Amino acid sequence: MxxxxxxxxxxxxxxxxxxxxxxxxxxxxxxxxxxxxxxxxxxxxxxxxxxxxxxxxxxxxxxxxxxxxxxxxxxxxxxxxxxxxxGLERGHLRIGLIQTASSAFDVTETIARFHHEHPRIDVQVHNASSTKMLDELKAQRIDLAIVALGPGDVPKDLSAEVIAVDPLVAVVASSRLPVHGDAISVGHALELGPLIGFAAGTGVRRHVDAAIARSGSRAQVVFELSQATDILAFAAAGLGVAMLPETLARAAENPDLLVLPLTDCEAVHFVTLVDDPRRRSTAGNAFRALLQAHKQTDDRGHKIVLDVLTGC
CATH class of the missing domain: 1.10.10.10 (Winged helix-like DNA-binding domain superfamily/Winged helix DNA-binding domain)
Structure with missing residues (x-):
């Protein structure tokens, strides 16, 4: 019939x-x-x-x-x-977003522009750790994710595109060290106090652990926190040393904090767009294109990506 x-x-x-x-x-x-x-x-x-x-x-x-x-x-x-x-007149888009993504790249602005251009698309944003969002992608609970993982940390069946790279820096209370602008090694940074950082499983923590492993040092992790503001507050109180993306650390503008570059050129924080190429929707493709149009393009960002991919 x-x-x-x-x-x-x-x-x-x-x-x-x-x-x-x-x-x-x-x-x-x-x-x-x-x-x-x-x-x-x-x-x-x-x-x-x-x-x-x-x-x-x-x-x-x-x-x-x-x-x-x-x-x-x-x-x-x-x-x-x-x-x-x-025609992007109806549908939904579920985005997984790390809490620090907007520090290195203004994802919020991209989401706002997408909503303005496609007001009938229902946009849902979900915060979780990078590894958790990979699981949610595979379970089809989100359509795409902005994670703090490098391309090599993403499963092969998922698509990964770096949209921003931020060097990691050491952050300590200014009272712990004379003010200077010289870069220090990861090992030296760990001598300034116990490590204050994000919980295991987060993208930033993964990058920090990799930098510590490369240095051959051992870290005493005393405080594992979920919010960047708390990590910075603990560091300002002199409770230890934090390693964070530079943009995030300097945005605090706290006179009680000293931000120190690291000599390890591979110690960086990736912001990466991840999705499943087999399940891309029209809305997801439109958001992806908008994100690519706003991708970090400053000379420093390009140099950092090149250095990391070529082994510094």
């Missing part, structure tokens, strides 16, 4: 006349008669009583009428929804 046959059936039931039904269906009257006859053969019953100049429904036609109406209405609704979906 084809949908077009049901449309012809509904048109004839409404018009009660083959000539008018053919005109409203935009087909020849002979073609309409053939299609109605084919439908009747398929259902195994006459659907219309043919009279002079007028047709009426048989009992079988009365049974089919409401069902045919619902089927055609559902098909029309589906076609409309798909047209709106492809």
């Amino acid at each position: 084809e949908v077009r046959h049901l449309r012809y059936f509904l048109a004839l039931a409404e018009e009660g006349n083959f000539t008018r039904a053919a005109r409203s269906s935009r087909i020849a009257q002979s073609a309409l008669s053939q299609q109605i006859a084919r439908l009747e053969r398929e259902v195994g019953a006459d659907l219309f009583v043919r009279g002079p100049g007028r047709v009426t429904l048989t009992p079988a036609g009365d049974v089919l009428l409401p069902h045919a109406g619902r089927v055609v209405a559902d098909v029309d609704a589906a076609q409309t929804a798909l047209r709106e979906y492809h």
Whole structure:
């Protein structure tokens, strides 16, 4: 049973006349008669009583009428929804976002612009650790994620594109060290006190742990916190040393904090767009394009990416 046959059936039931039904269906009257006859053969019953100049429904036609109406209405609704979906007039976009992503790259501005350009797309933003968001991507609970992981840390079946890179810096209370602008080694930074950092599983913590491993040092992790503001506050109170993305550390503008560059050129914080290329939606592609248009393009950012990818 084809949908077009049901449309012809509904048109004839409404018009009660083959000539008018053919005109409203935009087909020849002979073609309409053939299609109605084919439908009747398929259902195994006459659907219309043919009279002079007028047709009426048989009992079988009365049974089919409401069902045919619902089927055609559902098909029309589906076609409309798909047209709106492809035209970004309807749909949803679920974004996973690390809390520090906006420090190295203004994802918030991109989300706001996307919402302004596509107001009928329902945008949902969910905060979680980078590793947690990878799990949510695989479970199809989010459509894309902004994570603090390098491309090499993302599973091969997912697509990863670096949108910003920020060097890691050491942050300590200014009272712990004379003010100077020289870079220090990771090992030296750890001599300034116990480590204050994000919890294990977060992207920043992963980068910090990798830098410590490269230095051959051991870190005493005393405080594991979930908020960057708390980490900076603990460091300002002289409770230890933190290692954070430079943009995030300097944005605090706290006179009680000293921000020290690290000599390890590989000690960086990646901000990476991750999604599943097999499940990309129209809304996701539009957001991705908008994000790429606003990607970090300053000379320092490009140099950092090049240095990291070539081993400094």
